[in-house]
Amino acid sequence: MKKVFVLVLISIFFLSVLSSLMGGVVNIPLKVVLEVFTGKVTGIERTIVIDVRVPRIILATLVGIALSLTGAILQSLFLNPLAEPYITGVSSGAAFGATLAFFFYLPAFPYLPLFSFLGSFLTLIMVYLMAKRNGKVNSYVLLLAGVALSAFFGALVSVLMVKSGRDLHALVFWLLGSFSGRGWSEVKLAIPLIPLLFIPMRYFRELNLFLQGEERAFELGVETEKVKKLLFFLSSLLTAIAVSVSGIIGFVGLIVPHISRLLFGPDHRRVLLASLLLGPSLMLSSDLLARVVFSPSEMPVGVVTSFFGAPFFIYLLIRRKN
Amino acid sequence: MIKVHDVWFSYEEASVFEGLSIEIEKGEFLGVVGPNGSGKSTLLKLVSGSLKPQRGSVLLEGHEVSFLSRKEVAQRIAVVPQEYHLEFDFTVEEVVEMGRYVRGGKGEHILEELNLMPLARRSFLTLSGGEKQRVVLAQALAQEPSILLLDEPASHLDISYQLELFDLLSRLNRDGLTLICVLHDLNLALSYCKRLILLSEGSIFAAGRAEEVLTPENLGHVYGVSAELHSHFGKPFLTFFSPFEKVNEGLQIHIICGGGSGSLLIHELYHRGCRVSLGAVNTLDSDEVIGRKLSLPMAVEAPFSPISDETHKRNLELIDRAKIVILAPLPVGPGNFKNLLALEKAVYLGKEVWVVNPDFKGRDFTGRVGEIISRIKEKARFFSSEEEVLKELENWAS
Numbered sequence: 002m003k004k005v006f007v008l009v010l011i012s013i014f015f016l017s018v019l020s021s022l023m024g025g026v027v028n029i030p031l032k033v034v035l036e037v038f039t040g041k042v043t044g045i046e047r048t049i050v051i052d053v054r055v056p057r058i059i060l061a062t063l064v065g066i067a068l069s070l071t072g073a074i075l076q077s078l079f080l081n082p083l084a085e086p087y088i089t090g091v092s093s094g095a096a097f098g099a100t101l102a103f104f105f106y107l108p109a110f111p112y113l114p115l116f117s118f119l120g121s122f123l124t125l126i127m128v129y130l131m132a133k134r135n136g137k138v139n140s141y142v143l144l145l146a147g148v149a150l151s152a153f154f155g156a157l158v159s160v161l162m163v164k165s166g167r168d169l170h171a172l173v174f175w176l177l178g179s180f181s182g183r184g185w186s187e188v189k190l191a192i193p194l195i196p197l198l199f200i201p202m203r204y205f206r207e208l209n210l211f212l213q214g215e216e217r218a219f220e221l222g223v224e225t226e227k228v229k230k231l232l233f234f235l236s237s238l239l240t241a242i243a244v245s246v247s248g249i250i251g252f253v254g255l256i257v258p259h260i261s262r263l264l265f266g267p268d269h270r271r272v273l274l275a276s277l278l279l280g281p282s283l284m285l286s287s288d289l290l291a292r293v294v295f296s297p298s299e300m301p302v303g304v305v306t307s308f309f310g311a312p313f314f315i316y317l318l319i320r321r322k323n
Numbered sequence: 324m325i326k327v328h329d330v331w332f333s334y335e336e337a338s339v340f341e342g343l344s345i346e347i348e349k350g351e352f353l354g355v356v357g358p359n360g361s362g363k364s365t366l367l368k369l370v371s372g373s374l375k376p377q378r379g380s381v382l383l384e385g386h387e388v389s390f391l392s393r394k395e396v397a398q399r400i401a402v403v404p405q406e407y408h409l410e411f412d413f414t415v416e417e418v419v420e421m422g423r424y425v426r427g428g429k430g431e432h433i434l435e436e437l438n439l440m441p442l443a444r445r446s447f448l449t450l451s452g453g454e455k456q457r458v459v460l461a462q463a464l465a466q467e468p469s470i471l472l473l474d475e476p477a478s479h480l481d482i483s484y485q486l487e488l489f490d491l492l493s494r495l496n497r498d499g500l501t502l503i504c505v506l507h508d509l510n511l512a513l514s515y516c517k518r519l520i521l522l523s524e525g526s527i528f529a530a531g532r533a534e535e536v537l538t539p540e541n542l543g544h545v546y547g548v549s550a551e552l553h554s555h556f557g558k559p560f561l562t563f564f565s566p567f568e569k570v571n572e573g574l575q576i577h578i579i580c581g582g583g584s585g586s587l588l589i590h591e592l593y594h595r596g597c598r599v600s601l602g603a604v605n606t607l608d609s610d611e612v613i614g615r616k617l618s619l620p621m622a623v624e625a626p627f628s629p630i631s632d633e634t635h636k637r638n639l640e641l642i643d644r645a646k647i648v649i650l651a652p653l654p655v656g657p658g659n660f661k662n663l664l665a666l667e668k669a670v671y672l673g674k675e676v677w678v679v680n681p682d683f684k685g686r687d688f689t690g691r692v693g694e695i696i697s698r699i700k701e702k703a704r705f706f707s708s709e710e711e712v713l714k715e716l717e718n719w720a721s
Contacts, residue, residue: 206421
């Protein structure tokens, strides 16, 4: 049964890659796409596929994985299925950091990811300290702290935007989360993500043990403080890089681990592996929707994920209440 | 094996230990008892390293626990927590496997040892309370520890699971596992733990063999309850009475009893502050034993002997001092018939005379009780049970 799920997930991933190569403002038939790769077709189709769509697909894949893994890690460390980079305000923290770099005209590398990272890490620590009461993370405080910090950083970002006098439209578009106009230079920015994506797998045991509560994990032999620090650091880094290339994309980190758990159970060995397939598929199909729904104009992909993610989040909230 | 030396520990709000020292030997089955808030769970957490003492040391095989790596500690010490929460849908074998974090592998042998194989693929969340407890124990044993700490492992279990669990623990203990077990149920502690520590307000009130520790005096001091230590089928067990309000302080009551017929009233009235006397009873009669324990004034006859004139006279003296005379539902034979005569005398002395259960069918072996009852019918008061007597006594509150 589970093997069937894996095959289905792999097929979905390849389907989303293919449709992302074909679909968009300009539709390119599969045959032409294949011919581009074999070098038979040059010209405009080649430019679209190689210089626009391929980097975009790589970015969406990496960001999808990064956000999903971060969601899974935060849900385990917070012992709360609602934790996610967007909801906890960590993405907003990263966005504020990035805007700051933007505001001071700093070169994108390394300042954009660095500032993003500082913003996300500080936010995560703040949320964690606020939400943790007597060794447990309180859902309500977690959500309220996330909302409050998001609003606060949102306000700071707005101030910087107004003061800067630069092209607001591009900034707003970026903040709402988008892969629009991203190319190979952004892929270069996201390259450091790749080795990082393999780290969470090394900690699947610890992530499992954390689901019994920090104290129990400690009793069973986990160096909880050390592991927590490392995973918080890693989560902030993943979020920061994702935000610096694509802005704030919400709910992916919530939906993907949940569906993974539904399909394969809560063991992180499988949750993390499934996230590697599901995260990119969700990201790519959302991006495809963002491109084609109001074609030729494009929606921010964050709008699409919120459109699906917010009702899912509300559903989880209601189910938890019962 | 474990040495707790001069440990000081306080939470933010309150100090728990001020200089606690305990040594635990290899192979012990140590019970830790004491009232809520006496520091039992805190002691376990200090031993497991979950909490660090502010002063003093906790040594595990000579090494400071907080200096050891978590892996080193978890390979030696396992904990069965009081509450185990898991909201995620893990299977039983996955939960047990988590206990192998410091050893590796899946720990199938533990599943077999605890008869959990049939449940291995079941979801932990669907198990009953007793099954969950067994899985959590298996998780702890999967660490292959030499010391197992248990925090009230029986609190959520019904009686059959309790016994099953403690029989299993005894077996593990015989095989060499050192056990430290916090317990609420003093009778469980009494029957299973080789050694007990009674904690009171963060210090050791008593330590030693169970019977030496759980004495009525110690329990009275520490828990503020009245307790009695009995032996039943050769096993010690405790019964408890809630702390009484001394509602009838100083009220003089004489109870005519024998054969255990008065034991309930003697206890209740004594603890309500009444000045109770008994008569006439034979030495070693169960009512006499209670009276002697409580040092009550009594008219006592030699064992298995009929009431002599002398004892009858003593009985009447005690009756004369009392305000109320109560006839317990005792059986009446030729040997103690004088107790009925004493009762009649009490009526003539103008005492308040209460008879518990005036139906003597099956316990009058003289055939003459009915006669006396009908003679005192007008003056005496009759109660159908001890509870009614106690209810009436509330009207006599001092």
